[in-house]
Amino acid sequence: MEAADNSITLCQSCDLVIRKRALPTGVRALCPRCHTPLYDTPYCSINGMLALCLTAVFFFAPANLYPVLELEFLGSIRTTTVLEGALAVYQQGYWLVGVAVLVSAVLAPGLLLVSVLAQILIIKFGLHSRKLKKTLKQLLKMQGLLTQLTMLEIYVISFLVAAFNLADFATVSFGFGTFCFTMLFIMTLFLMREYDLEHMWSFLDEHQ
Amino acid sequence: MSTNDNATLGKDIGLTSCPTCHKVTCGKSSNCSRCDSPLKIRDYASIQKSWALLITAAILLIPANIYPITTLTNQGRVTQDTIFSGIAHLVKTDMIPIAIILFTASILVPILKIVGLTIYLSAISFKLPISKKKLMSGFHIIEWIGRWSMLDLFVISLTVAVVNMGQLLDAKPAPAATAFALVILLTQLAAKVIDTRLLWDRLEAKDDSSTNA
Numbered sequence: 001m002e003a004a005d006n007s008i009t010l011c012q013s014c015d016l017v018i019r020k021r022a023l024p025t026g027v028r029a030l031c032p033r034c035h036t037p038l039y040d041t042p043y044c045s046i047n048g049m050l051a052l053c054l055t056a057v058f059f060f061a062p063a064n065l066y067p068v069l070e071l072e073f074l075g076s077i078r079t080t081t082v083l084e085g086a087l088a089v090y091q092q093g094y095w096l097v098g099v100a101v102l103v104s105a106v107l108a109p110g111l112l113l114v115s116v117l118a119q120i121l122i123i124k125f126g127l128h129s130r131k132l133k134k135t136l137k138q139l140l141k142m143q144g145l146l147t148q149l150t151m152l153e154i155y156v157i158s159f160l161v162a163a164f165n166l167a168d169f170a171t172v173s174f175g176f177g178t179f180c181f182t183m184l185f186i187m188t189l190f191l192m193r194e195y196d197l198e199h200m201w202s203f204l205d206e207h208q
Numbered sequence: 209m210s211t212n213d214n215a216t217l218g219k220d221i222g223l224t225s226c227p228t229c230h231k232v233t234c235g236k237s238s239n240c241s242r243c244d245s246p247l248k249i250r251d252y253a254s255i256q257k258s259w260a261l262l263i264t265a266a267i268l269l270i271p272a273n274i275y276p277i278t279t280l281t282n283q284g285r286v287t288q289d290t291i292f293s294g295i296a297h298l299v300k301t302d303m304i305p306i307a308i309i310l311f312t313a314s315i316l317v318p319i320l321k322i323v324g325l326t327i328y329l330s331a332i333s334f335k336l337p338i339s340k341k342k343l344m345s346g347f348h349i350i351e352w353i354g355r356w357s358m359l360d361l362f363v364i365s366l367t368v369a370v371v372n373m374g375q376l377l378d379a380k381p382a383p384a385a386t387a388f389a390l391v392i393l394l395t396q397l398a399a400k401v402i403d404t405r406l407l408w409d410r411l412e413a414k415d416d417s418s419t420n421a
Contacts, residue, residue, distance in 0.1 A: 010218040010225035010232055013344060014408035017216040017223070033215060034344040034408065071370045073377050080369035085362075088369035094381045097389045101365045104358060141228055141243050151358055157309070158362035164306045165298070165363065166370070169282065169377060201229050201242065 011036055044199040046120055049191060053117045056187035060113060063184040064106055066177030068159060073170035081177055082106060082155070108149035109188060115139045115146060116191065119200060127207045140200055147192065152185040217409075219249050251403035255332055258398045262329065265394035266322050272387035273315075278364060280371075281378040288382060291315060291360065313359040314388070321357075321395045324350045332407050340407060351399050357392045361385065 009018050013036035020039065023029060028040040067079035080088070082105055090098025119139050126132035159181075163172045218224055223232050224247055226240035233241050235249050276288035289297065291314050298307035324346050331338050364381055371379040 008223075008232065009230075010223060012225060012227070012230060013404040015218045015225070015405040016408075017218055017221065034341065034404075036344070036348070069366055069370050073373060076373060076376075078370050078372060080366060085365040085369040088372075089365045089381055089385070092368065092381055094385050097361055097365065097381060097385045100358070100389050100393070101361060105362065137243060141245065144228065148355075151355055154356055154358050155362050158359050158366060161306055161309060161359065162363045162366040162370075164303055165367065168301055169371075198230060201231070205242070 009038060011038060039198060040196075044194060044196040046123060049116070049194050050120045050124070052187055052191040052194065053113060053120060056184055056191060057113050057117060059180045059184040059187060060110060063177060063180035066180060067175035068177040068181055069162060070173045070175050071166060071170050072173075079175060082181065104149055104151040105155045108146055109152055109184070112143075112146040112150050113188070113191075115142065116195065123200070123203045127203065133204065133207065136204060140197065140204070143197055143200075150188070152181075152188055156182055156185050224249050248403075250405060250409065252406070254401050254403040255329060255406060258325070258402045259329055259333070261394045261398035261401070262322065262325050265391050265398060266326075268387050268391050268394065269318060269322065272318075272384050272391050275384040275387065276382040277360075277384040277388060278367070279380045279382050281375060283377070284375050290384065291388070310360065310363075313356045317353055317357050318388075318391055318395065321350050321354050321399070325395065325398055328407070329402070332410055335410055343407060344404070347399070347402075347404065354392070354396050354399060357388075361389060361392075 007020055009020055010016065011018060011031040011034065014031060014034040016031055016033050018029075018031065018038060021029075023039075023041045025041050025043060029038040030036065031038055064082050067081055068085075070077060070079045083102075086098050086102035086106065088098075089101060119136060122132045122136045122139075126136075159174065159178055163174070166172045218232070219235060222235045224235040225232050226243060226245055226247060228245040229240060229243040231240055231242040233247060235247075238247060239245065240247055273291055276290050278289050278294065280287050280289065295307050295311050295315070298304075298310065327336075327338070328343055328347055328350075330336055331343055364385060367379045368381055371377055
């Protein structure tokens with residue numbers, strides 16, 4: 001039973017039984033019936049991920065605390081940060097919109113980075129401890145949700161759209177926060193390209 | 209192109225795949241052996257749940273589009289913009305690329321998502337003979353593109369935060385913003401809860417090889 005378990009897999013979308021084959025790097029196996037991606041050979045270097053993750057964490061605070069957009073209108077200047085943007089809508093009474101922005105632009109990316117960092121550290125140093133393995137399991141279970149809630153790429157585009165929108169009334173410029181936020185987005189993008197959930201689970205399997 | 213079509217399914221040989229960690233486990237166990245998530249061979253109730261979410265989203269799409277989404281005060285003059293009039297204004301001021309981005313994200317994507325999911329769910333519920341492969345690729349596109357609707361909300365949040373100079377120049381969100389946020393939330397959930405394996409089960413009985421010979 002256990003031997004068969006590793007050589008076959010089931011398609012998540014259509015339940016087809018598929019015999020796993022070794023793949024060359026950079027190739028992804030698709031389900032022959034419904035073309036859902038099944039698995040690929042992960043290029044999942046733990047140290048590389050640690051470097052990317054630390055860089056992303058480094059950019060996280062300035063990305064959220066420095067102004068991302070500056071507006072000058074008749075001599076008065078207004079700036080906003082990502083966090084203030086979410087709170088501004090919230091304070092106007094549109095709490096659902098505020099929460100949506102806060103979660104997808106600030107909370108989920110932050111938790112995602114902290115979670116990946118913790119996963120990497122546990123895999124590197126803490127796989128002998130039962131308690132840490134349990135933590136790793138919980139973190140891996142949340143990973144899918146956090147990835148889906150993280151919408152940094154959309155926020156980066158929204159800077160541009162907002163700037164063009166407002167250029168009609170006033171002088172708009174980007175702040176230091178815009179740079180940090182874009183870097184945060186790029187680092188997270190590369191981190192998630194490197195990250196492979198199945199590979200992370202396999203560390204846990206090996207240390208059962 | 210030829211793939212063997214006498215397909216063996218996981219449920220035929222008593223195996224099921226964990227929705228959370230993708231580990232293949234014996235179908236009889238109620239929880240995944242690796243991550244303890246509850247397992248189901250098929251989630252038949254997911255179709256009902258998805259219909260419910262989708263219909264609610266479709267209803268909310270109406271207030272989201274007819275009510276104003278932002279209120280702008282420019283030197284004492286108050287104007288309210290709906291999603292559509294905001295985009296129309298961008299077209300008038302010759303900002304076509306931005307208008308296209310916003311039109312896609314806030315009008316096209318929500319409508320396509322609701323229409324697409326309706327077709328997808330009808331195909332399962334009423335056993336419509338539509339190509340399964342096309343339905344599935346459509347579904348993957350919907351899943352991926354759906355999140356881009358958030359763009360409009362991000363733009364509103366940035367605008368509201370930066371444009372606050374009282375009577376001179378002031379932007380505030382308006383009721384459609386909440387409706388629009390709910391449309392996004394509900395359609396994303398509707399796509400997420402569907403057990404896509406049901407599509408491949410149900411149509412199997414009728415047109416197995418006609419669609420992909």
